[in-house]
Amino acid sequence: MTSLSRTRVPLRVLACALLALLLRPAASEPAVDAVASIDAMTSFLGADLPKLSLNKVLLEGSEVFGICGADTPTSRWMAWYPDRTPIVNMNIPGTHDSMTWNYTAETAARLAPVTNLHGVTVYPWQVYRTQSRSLCDSLNAGIRFFDLRYAADITGTRLVLFHAQALVSEISTLDDVMYGFYAWLETHRTETVIVSLMYEGSTIRGASNNANIQLQLHTILSSPAAKKYILQTRDELGTLGPTRGKIILFKRFTLDKLPADYDASLPGLHMDPARWADNNPDFSITYNTATNATAYIEDLYEPNTPVTANATVNIGAKLNATLAHLAKAARPEYAGSLFVTYSSGERNYAVAAVVPQIMALGNGTEYTPQAGVNQQLLTYLQGVKGKVRLGIVAVDFWDEPAGLVAAILGR
Structure with missing residues (x-):
């Protein structure tokens, strides 16, 4: 039995998943597409019980993991x-x-x-x-x-x-x-x-x-x-x-x-x-004291701006923290250390709420003339393309604007 099989999967959960697929609008084609996509993912197992068991698990997980589409040029970067x-x-x-x-x-x-x-x-x-x-x-x-x-x-x-x-x-x-x-x-x-x-x-x-x-x-x-x-x-x-x-x-x-x-x-x-320092733009964790292996982290998820500040001010504060940490990651004295930069953020409790989508993408009005963090981050990344080490860069709504993932990769 392959190591991907499991000893127990709740039948009630599978029944709910299958029922959801069968009852949703225009159900027949999406259900077929979902099963076909999962079947393609597990083709390496052959047509036997382990494959059926894994397909069952993947169907249960698809509400969060998703149904895989086609590979892209960066699927194996x-x-x-x-x-x-x-x-x-x-x-x-x-x-x-x-x-x-x-x-x-x-x-x-x-x-x-x-x-x-x-x-x-x-x-x-x-x-x-x-x-x-x-x-x-x-x-x-x-x-x-x-x-x-x-x-x-x-x-x-x-x-x-x-x-x-x-x-x-x-x-x-x-x-x-x-x-x-x-x-x-x-x-x-x-x-x-x-x-x-x-x-x-x-x-x-x-x-x-x-x-x-x-x-x-x-x-x-x-x-x-x-x-x-x-x-x-x-x-x-x-x-x-x-x-x-x-x-x-x-x-x-x-x-x-x-x-x-x-x-x-x-x-x-x-x-x-x-x-893990809460809402902090620059902190470190030594995860191996014997080797002094250290992670440097930026996780300013809610800028410390006045509650009356508008989206542009909040986007600017988050962008500044992000770019400062990326600049630190590029410095030669940190070359052997792990860097993790979260460009994500929100100011949900401001007078004019800046939810994650607005922080990342702007609100499409004159109040965010340079769009959100993502567009401005893309501009920065295009300017340093192929020249610097960035480390891990965790973003919200990575698919907007187009080219953000490629820019992080330096392509």
């Missing part, structure tokens, strides 16, 4: 680089709150009967949506860093994906999404994917990162499939060769409610959440 390339020296496009692409008005309304049970206020959908393309579309376009936030569902028995109070799917679990990455890597063996995992608070009244949640996470990340597709080194970031076809875990979580050997058994880069 890591093949351009030799195995000896240090990962810290690469320019790596990424996304922030990657799973929110499907959190539309329709999704929020459909999930309202569930989220109404959570006992927390869920704000308008525009507050939470930071992407418009699926995880699989993002992979095919060249995105290699993904930011996923998990918590327990209302039953406490499954880990699902949230952005703050917003549940993005009742069907797709974190485990399902991880299998989506495994399947994609199986057919893109030149590539490596960095997956950031963080426990999301404020999802359900009274919820906490308890031992039950931590044990579920450990089980997901230590399964036979996980051990095959997740790079099994710990707090090391070496060259590209050994990471091809693998996931590098970027661990923004702790297993402090479990015995110490649970945490010690998991691979990845430990970005201790206790040391």
Whole structure:
């Protein structure tokens, strides 16, 4: 039995997924397309039970992972680089709150009967949506860093994906999404994917990162499939060769409610959440004290501007923090260190709310004459194309404007 198969998948979940495909408008063609696309993803398994089992899991995960379309010229961009390339020296496009692409008005309304049970206020959908393309579309376009936030569902028995109070799917679990990455890597063996995992608070009244949640996470990340597709080194970031076809875990979580050997058994880069500075434009985390391996991070997600400041002021503040950190990444004294720059942001609670889409793209009016962070970032990147190391650059709405991913890659 292939390591991609699993011992148990809830039949109720599969039934719900299939029913959703069958009952949605103009259902017959999209359902056929979805099944055909998943079938193509798993063609390497042949027509046997393991393939059917994986197809079932991928269908369950498709509300978050998506249905894969065709490859693009950047689907295998890591093949351009030799195995000896240090990962810290690469320019790596990424996304922030990657799973929110499907959190539309329709999704929020459909999930309202569930989220109404959570006992927390869920704000308008525009507050939470930071992407418009699926995880699989993002992979095919060249995105290699993904930011996923998990918590327990209302039953406490499954880990699902949230952005703050917003549940993005009742069907797709974190485990399902991880299998989506495994399947994609199986057919893109030149590539490596960095997956950031963080426990999301404020999802359900009274919820906490308890031992039950931590044990579920450990089980997901230590399964036979996980051990095959997740790079099994710990707090090391070496060259590209050994990471091809693998996931590098970027661990923004702790297993402090479990015995110490649970945490010690998991691979990845430990970005201790206790040391992750909140809303900070420039901080560092030493993730390996023996080698002094350090990550330099910009995560100013809400500019410290007056609540009366308009979108242009907020976009400018976020852009300045982003460009300053990218300039630091290019300095030779930091050449051996990991850099992570989040160009994403919001000012949701300003008098004139700047939701993530406005921060990234502008609002299309005279109040954002230079558009959003993305357009201005593209202009900067085109000016330094091929000249500097950027590190990981995590953006919102990566598909606008066209050419942003290619510009991060230096193409």
